[in-house]
Amino acid sequence: MRSRKPIRADYWIAAVLLMSMALIAFVNVLSRYFIHFSIGATEEITINLFVWMTVVGTGIAFERGAQLGMVTFFNLFPLRMRKSLVVFSALLGAGLFILVCGYMVQAIYDELTLFHATSAALGIPVWIYYTGVPLFSVFVFRGIYRGTLARLAVIDGKAS
């Protein structure tokens, strides 16, 4: 059962991010109730790791075909049209993330050159938190690509 295959980079990143979120939040709960010392400022780190984890997880979800959608009508279309639709939604999904990343890079640039804003609780420059989104979006694009190939293969399987 247990394979010795090396664990993929995106799996490692998603796992480490979620585990860190849980650990920071848990230590925060413990310190608040048992030593009455709040490290509430770390909340800021947790929620930003959450953003990064969501980006990595979204990529894996696209690859696994786990995104929720309405299939009632989709399944009524002829197979050839379904193939085009799969490619079409993949392009839309990728386009959406290209826009998100593009405007995020713009925001990072503005922060570095103009605003120099720092976070409310810890005083960390906000652009550091922003960088995770375009960086980890690489996994989203790869996930969309792989997930689309897999769905096309399933439809081809039905056709033959």
Add this chain to the structure above:
Amino acid sequence: MEILLISSVFLVLMVLGAPIGTALGVAGVVTIYQFDLGIEMLGVNFSSGIASFPLLAIPFFVLAGVILDRAGLAATIARFFELLVGKSTGGLAMVAVMTCIFWGSLSGSGPATTAAVGMILLAPMIKHGYDKSFAGATIANASDLSIILPPSIAFIIYGNITSVSVSALFVAGIIPGLLTGAGTVLVAYLVSRRRSYRGIARRGNRVELWQAFRKSIWALLAPVVILGGIYSGIFTPTEAAVVAVFYSLFVAVFIYRSIHWRDMIDMLVDAAVTSSVIMFIVVFAGIFTWTASVIGVIDRAAELIVSIAPNAIVMIILIDLLLLALGMVLDAISISYLLMPILIPVLKAFGIDPVWYGVIFISALAVGQATPPVGVNLFTAANLINSDVDSVAKEAIPYVLMDVVVLIILSLLPILSLYLPIKAGLYSP
């Protein structure tokens, strides 16, 4: 014009089978771009749509559920209920419902409960002569309770949209959830009696019962820890969720010794993916509803509802019907995002309590999870028994009727939802 654009893009993409998040996001972005509403904020808004402490409860509760599932706790609990009620008529059906009720108070997601309990109990039910579609329908329907009983991802989302305290919503869901659960047990019993589905051969003796109880005590304590913490106001839901994660880990690794540290990566990845599927919808639904409210769709839709409905009761009934219909084609999270922003001003106009309404809203959505054609629980159950959704759906009819009766009772008696949160001091209407 704006309204036409945003709604038609969304609807067309949904019909074409695009993921819901993609459809919401593209519709929002196209409208923002077309009417120059500030597209350059897209990146930052994406990030701020996720970065919220209350929403953090979602990945944590999902992770706790994954850990308890891998630890094999569902089987331990099922065994305990089997010794308790297995012998009576329809025994295994009732065991299935009770295990779902219990699992629902650990997990906040309907399909996750259907899968966890279905894996354990479908095979024995079919072996004992239950119709397999009935077995699937029983578990699919009882799993609805996961989103009514705390912790519930649907309530976290509802709280996020309406700014109502998630703690109050969680506690408000307890009595309605147990009431629905009791109704489900009753239906399981009545149908089994009519079809003479016998119980299993013998009841557990006291020693066996005690042993099973001792074995499951750690699992049985989990909801007490989670809920007790929230009810007494010690934990916020997010804190309770992270406590649940470490409680589950402790129980799984040290008490049941059923998972190894090596399984951790797998579990973390699964939880991250499940939570991301939800957050992908949440973030783009947020952008979609923001756009819809800026271009005035929300206000106009709300005015329309207020002008159509002569009073609060008619409004609630109309929305319930709409929810039941929408629940058949869309998931609970998207529906909440599409409807709740419109309903907030409507609730105000009619003076309806938002916590009470949350319970009704989510209960109506829960019914939708077990009705075709898209009921997510039905799909999960049908997959587990290699059957088609329609035959499972047919067997679900008595359960759905019972759910509707409970929904009416909850709509008539706000006290059932509001008593506990008020008593716990979490809410004052």
